[in-house]
Amino acid sequence: MTVPMPIPEQTGLDALRAEIDSLDRQMQELLIRRFEVTREVANLKQSQRSQNNWRPSRQAQLLRGLVERHRGTCPQTALIRIWQEIMGASLALQGPFSVGVAIADTGDLWDIARDHFGNVAPMGLIGPAPQVVGAVTEGDIAVGIVPLPNDGEEMPWWRLIGVGNDGETPVRAVARLPLFGAEGARGNAAIDGFALARLTIEPSGQDRCLMAVETSQEVSRGGIAALAGKMLPAGARVLASAIENDGRWWLIEADQFLPVESPSPFATESQIRHYVHLGCYAAPYGA
Numbered sequence: 001m002t003v004p005m006p007i008p009e010q011t012g013l014d015a016l017r018a019e020i021d022s023l024d025r026q027m028q029e030l031l032i033r034r035f036e037v038t039r040e041v042a043n044l045k046q047s048q049r050s051q052n053n054w055r056p057s058r059q060a061q062l063l064r065g066l067v068e069r070h071r072g073t074c075p076q077t078a079l080i081r082i083w084q085e086i087m088g089a090s091l092a093l094q095g096p097f098s099v100g101v102a103i104a105d106t107g108d109l110w111d112i113a114r115d116h117f118g119n120v121a122p123m124g125l126i127g128p129a130p131q132v133v134g135a136v137t138e139g140d141i142a143v144g145i146v147p148l149p150n151d152g153e154e155m156p157w158w159r160l161i162g163v164g165n166d167g168e169t170p171v172r173a174v175a176r177l178p179l180f181g182a183e184g185a186r187g188n189a190a191i192d193g194f195a196l197a198r199l200t201i202e203p204s205g206q207d208r209c210l211m212a213v214e215t216s217q218e219v220s221r222g223g224i225a226a227l228a229g230k231m232l233p234a235g236a237r238v239l240a241s242a243i244e245n246d247g248r249w250w251l252i253e254a255d256q257f258l259p260v261e262s263p264s265p266f267a268t269e270s271q272i273r274h275y276v277h278l279g280c281y282a283a284p285y286g287a
């Protein structure tokens with residue numbers, strides 16, 4: 001009986017597959033070890049009575065590091081997805097955690113939320129953005145995802161955050177999504193959003209700050225943009241405005257980190273009647 005000679009292609013394929021099997025086993029062992037370490041992180045946070053399991057700034061730093069060290073042919077989108085899934089799962093395992101997503105007229109926030117928090121995170125559609133703010137305020141959900149606002153909304157979510165009762169940490173914007181582009185989102189329906197939570201805000205190294213200021217109704221968008229440019233020299237944009245009583249509120253995003261306890265950057269400007277710090281978050285990558 002003659003033994004058929006293995007065809008060379010098959011030999012090559014078997015050898016490569018054996019290498020993939022070995023790499024997969026090593027990667028899985030590392031993943032198991034990583035989850036053991038994040039369990040220890042969770043225990044430590046619990047023993048320190050930390051309210052913050054989710055650390056959006058740490059996650060942004062870690063993702064930036066990945067992208068900056070990256071080489072080879074694995075697409076960056078895939079790399080980011082894998083680590084978002086890992087971090088989302090380790091976060092969801094640290095204690096009660098849930099994400100509530102706003103229903104927006106302008107598009108769909110579900111995919112950017114799922115991309116960011118991964119498949120393990122319990123996630124639900126809540127309702128219009130003000131309802132999401134209410135759910136975060138009440139502690140019904142840990143994080144709320146709301147859309148990039150439009151001008152002239154009747155009850156803008158950004159007028160409902162940044163102020164807390166009795167020294168409690170107020171609901172603030174703590175992340176802007178997507179952090180790394182939304183290649184995985186369905187069609188063009190995905191819109192940008194903000195993640196709202198009651199967290200201690202930490203800088204990530206490249207941050208933005210969201211603030212609301214009130215002026216009289218006579219102040220124009222150009223006027224407020226010029227003032228913001230002067231008082232926030234790292235750069236700033238007016239994202240939306242809303243009329244309220246006899247005044248006009250402006251939503252401004254600045255290209256810098258401002259601690260929540262820092263004085264208003266507009267303190268010397270008499271045109272500004274009120275200032276509210278609405279949160280800081282990692283700047284979207286490459287934006």
Ligand SMILES: O=C(O)C(=O)C[C@]1(C(=O)O)C=C[C@@H](O)C=C1
Pocket residue numbers: 038041042053054055056058059062086087088090091
């Ligand atoms: O560094 C932490 O505080 C962790 O809980 C670990 C970890 C991670 O898996 O890397 C998980 C969740 C946090 O949002 C940030 C990072």
